[in-house]
Amino acid sequence: xxxxxxxDSHVSVSEGTPVLLRCNYSxxxxxxxxxxxxxxxxxxxxxxxxTSAATLVKGINGFEAEFKKSETSFHLTxxxxxxxxxxxxxxxVPRGDKLIFGxxxxxxVFP
Amino acid sequence: xxxxxxxxxxxxxxxGKKLTVTCSQNMNHEYMSWYRQDPxxxxxxxxxxxxxxxxxxxxxxxxxKVSRKEKRNFPLILxxxxxxxxxxxxxxxxxxxxxxxxxxxxxxxxxxxx
Numbered sequence: 001x002x003x004x005x006x007x008d009s010h011v012s013v014s015e016g017t018p019v020l021l022r023c024n025y026s027x028x029x030x031x032x033x034x035x036x037x038x039x040x041x042x043x044x045x046x047x048x049x050x051t052s053a054a055t056l057v058k059g060i061n062g063f064e065a066e067f068k069k070s071e072t073s074f075h076l077t078x079x080x081x082x083x084x085x086x087x088x089x090x091x092x093v094p095r096g097d098k099l100i101f102g103x104x105x106x107x108x109v110f111p
Numbered sequence: 112x113x114x115x116x117x118x119x120x121x122x123x124x125x126x127g128k129k130l131t132v133t134c135s136q137n138m139n140h141e142y143m144s145w146y147r148q149d150p151x152x153x154x155x156x157x158x159x160x161x162x163x164x165x166x167x168x169x170x171x172x173x174x175x176k177v178s179r180k181e182k183r184n185f186p187l188i189l190x191x192x193x194x195x196x197x198x199x200x201x202x203x204x205x206x207x208x209x210x211x212x213x214x215x216x217x218x219x220x221x222x223x224x225x
Binding site for chain 2: 051098
């Protein structure tokens with residue numbers, strides 16, 4: 001059955017340094033995969049979506065993710081963190097008509 | 112403005128007192144869903160609906176009911192709330208009756224059951 005594992009519950013970076021949020025998926029086939037972001041006291045917003053058209057997916061706010069089938073990974077990256085990136089990030093995989101969320105990674109950005 | 116609205120945003124209640132959390136979307140979406148968010152567990156799907164009069168259980172449906180009488184509304188009903196249902200609840204919707212499309216989330220309802 002499809003599932004996702006977010007490898008870090010917290011990540012801290014300094015403003016201007018790269019961001020890496022890790023996600024591994026478990027699936028018997030190449031799934032669709034999503035990254036959502038939740039800013040404090042807000043609902044979730046789609047960052048980007050992989051649907052097998054291209055392995056490198058660009059999203060909003062300068063984020064991108066690369067689908068690597070050999071590593072069953074879909075890590076989220078950004079070259080240079082901004083204070084406004086501080087939020088919780090969720091890796092998500094559909095399972096039939098349902099959505100399976102990872103446990104989330106809280107990103108802290110220090111000045 | 113395209114949006115998903117939830118009411119109330121905050122609710123404190125007591126064990127056993129029936130409550131309803133409303134969810135409404137103005138995007139004519141077929142797919143609607145309820146999630147609960149708990150620390151360290153991410154979001155877990157409670158119920159979802161592919162269209163009017165079509166609902167199905169998610170991963171944590173126990174203690175909850177839903178209905179989908181109109182396309183825009185998808186209320187979540189707790190017939191007899193218990194303290195373990197204290198959580199942050201999100202409603203979401205998407206087009207084309209599928210979980211593979213972008214989900215639009217409401218602002219959340221923070222529920223405390225004493």
